[in-house]
Amino acid sequence: MAVAASKGLFNSEFHGNKMMERKSSGRRRVFVQTETGSVLGIELDRSDNAHTVKRKLQIALNVPIEERSLIFGDVVLKNDLSTVRNDSPLLLTKNFMHRSSSTPCLSPTGKDVQQRDQSGPIEILVCSDHFSRIRKLVRKIVEAMKFGIDPIPVCGGLGGAYYFRDCQGENCAIVKPTDEEPYAPNNPKGFIGKALGQPGLKRSVRVGETGFREVAAYLLDYDHFANVPSTALVKVTHSIFNVNGEVNGTKQQERKEFSKIASLQQFIPHDFDASDYGTSSFPVAAVHKIGILDIRILNTDRHAGNLLVRKIDGGGGLDQVELVPIDHGLCLPENLEDPYFEWIHWPQASIPFSEDELEYISHLDPFRDSELLRMELPMIREACLRVLVVCTIFLKEAAISGLCLAEIGEMMSREFRGQQEEPSELEFICIEARRLLEERNMLSDNVRAVENEFQFEIDCEEESDITCNLEKKLAPQACWPLGGNIQNPLSKVEENVEEWTEEDGNIIPPRSDKYAFTAQEKAPTVPRLSMSMKNVSIGDKSWKHENVMQKNGYLSGTSSGNRSVNEQLAGSTRFVKLADMSEEEWVQYLENFQHLVYLAFSNRKSGSVGQRQRQRLGTSCQF
Numbered sequence: 001m002a003v004a005a006s007k008g009l010f011n012s013e014f015h016g017n018k019m020m021e022r023k024s025s026g027r028r029r030v031f032v033q034t035e036t037g038s039v040l041g042i043e044l045d046r047s048d049n050a051h052t053v054k055r056k057l058q059i060a061l062n063v064p065i066e067e068r069s070l071i072f073g074d075v076v077l078k079n080d081l082s083t084v085r086n087d088s089p090l091l092l093t094k095n096f097m098h099r100s101s102s103t104p105c106l107s108p109t110g111k112d113v114q115q116r117d118q119s120g121p122i123e124i125l126v127c128s129d130h131f132s133r134i135r136k137l138v139r140k141i142v143e144a145m146k147f148g149i150d151p152i153p154v155c156g157g158l159g160g161a162y163y164f165r166d167c168q169g170e171n172c173a174i175v176k177p178t179d180e181e182p183y184a185p186n187n188p189k190g191f192i193g194k195a196l197g198q199p200g201l202k203r204s205v206r207v208g209e210t211g212f213r214e215v216a217a218y219l220l221d222y223d224h225f226a227n228v229p230s231t232a233l234v235k236v237t238h239s240i241f242n243v244n245g246e247v248n249g250t251k252q253q254e255r256k257e258f259s260k261i262a263s264l265q266q267f268i269p270h271d272f273d274a275s276d277y278g279t280s281s282f283p284v285a286a287v288h289k290i291g292i293l294d295i296r297i298l299n300t301d302r303h304a305g306n307l308l309v310r311k312i313d314g315g316g317g318l319d320q321v322e323l324v325p326i327d328h329g330l331c332l333p334e335n336l337e338d339p340y341f342e343w344i345h346w347p348q349a350s351i352p353f354s355e356d357e358l359e360y361i362s363h364l365d366p367f368r369d370s371e372l373l374r375m376e377l378p379m380i381r382e383a384c385l386r387v388l389v390v391c392t393i394f395l396k397e398a399a400i401s402g403l404c405l406a407e408i409g410e411m412m413s414r415e416f417r418g419q420q421e422e423p424s425e426l427e428f429i430c431i432e433a434r435r436l437l438e439e440r441n442m443l444s445d446n447v448r449a450v451e452n453e454f455q456f457e458i459d460c461e462e463e464s465d466i467t468c469n470l471e472k473k474l475a476p477q478a479c480w481p482l483g484g485n486i487q488n489p490l491s492k493v494e495e496n497v498e499e500w501t502e503e504d505g506n507i508i509p510p511r512s513d514k515y516a517f518t519a520q521e522k523a524p525t526v527p528r529l530s531m532s533m534k535n536v537s538i539g540d541k542s543w544k545h546e547n548v549m550q551k552n553g554y555l556s557g558t559s560s561g562n563r564s565v566n567e568q569l570a571g572s573t574r575f576v577k578l579a580d581m582s583e584e585e586w587v588q589y590l591e592n593f594q595h596l597v598y599l600a601f602s603n604r605k606s607g608s609v610g611q612r613q614r615q616r617l618g619t620s621c622q623f
């Protein structure tokens, strides 16, 4: 993809972006979190390895280490720790194979709860040198804490969150501990039942992993285009935090301090959220910019409550408002999930992008974005980065084709028909890109098989016969790669029971669960596909989808704690999975994807397909 990198696009806070060590001596520190949320900072010696770190944890936190692994993002740390950056958060988790679905997570006891390490009350993790604004904020909060100004628990939301204050007692940051997320062991609002690392509220976002997503959204918001408040991942220690099963004393001296890994975000004073205020007054540009970010990061949680509204004096008695997007913990899922875009039906979203917005989009480079995230948040999973790449390419091609925000959002969203949910157009394209990849792999296998046979036959046949044989064997696939009437041996989509498994100590989401291909049916041809992704039969197109959120009792406000993890996972939701391809396959997949996206948009533009026609507002519409 020809994407120019724009020097000006990087947030000024990230200039001089490079791996920095906290200490020139080369010593490193890691923050290890147990499944139940306890956190301990450990100084690593040169001789330390995964086993010695586990031993230190056993002694300090009194947690068992047998059959437990140290995890750093996608990586299970076997021995060598040289790839682990200074101030990285690691997770000590039970090897999944040994975890029965009904086994409760380790519940903290008086002993294993927090032991203080040598670190300060708030430590910025991993990328501390690139967060000057947050560092100032942290200093203010620490100062206030010294004066006894305690944080205040936030009432709203499903997860545990706390407003931290400055010396004047004003809120200046919101801190959300990763072990207090919905379903996490220390959630203070009753939404418990899973261990860190298991699939959470959104099945493609694991419990305990929303914090780094909040930071990712901030890092990707170059030039504060969408206005995401400054956010960092921190290790923070305070007695205010919740640990289920612990009753903390009421007197200051009696209160136990707990360390947590958390996201820390600048508090933005605001007047409303978008659910309380007339959306027609929202500036078109603000809606577009937030929408552009949501599309890139496949935000599955952009509901109205996650858009803060701040009144600004517009002069002449006219109120103008500023929008502030918050709560990006459910973006960048590991599979293509159904996004949620509150703005999708707002009139602003139907207005074409401005020149500035188009320029911003044209400068986006998903590969550079991925590099940035790998650098700044090394625990981020490759699966999330692949989602970022696919969505950004989709956005870029859509913008080139003149689509507006609402149209792009619709193409990414699943559609309910009766009780059934159908894949989005984006998902259809991804399915087809994958099918083409599988087909190509099969072709390569066939070629290899023919070559082997050829080698054998060469010993016993005349040269003219050999050529004839070869042609016959290759004939059915001769139209590869795009545009031919290919007989597809791989098109039927089969649904597998979704089970998270353990491989080499790592917790693996359902493997190729969505698109386990069987050699049965005829392929849709690529020209047919390109007419409209919705009108093409790709294998088993109708997705019988049960609403997992409802099934889990989440929406009805009940805890899922009384249902086993396996029961919760056994829903039939399907996802397009991107993580199970090798690097080489991924490159080929992206080529297929980009080509199909191009065809889909071209056909859409030429109006050759019956699209869902919506009434759209013209550019003259004023807000």
Ligand SMILES: Nc1ncnc2c1ncn2[C@@H]1O[C@H](COP(=O)(O)OP(=O)(O)OP(=O)(O)O)[C@@H](O)[C@H]1O
Binding pocket: 154, 156, 157, 158, 159, 160, 161, 174, 229, 265, 266, 267, 268, 269, 301, 305, 306, 308, 326, 327, 329
């Ligand atoms: N940066 C911020 N500045 C000011 N207030 C904030 C900020 N972030 C969150 N809040 C407030 O805290 C509340 C809870 O935060 P948030 O929505 O992020 O938590 P959550 O538990 O993830 O919520 P939800 O269940 O709605 O997804 C918000 O409704 C908002 O009022």
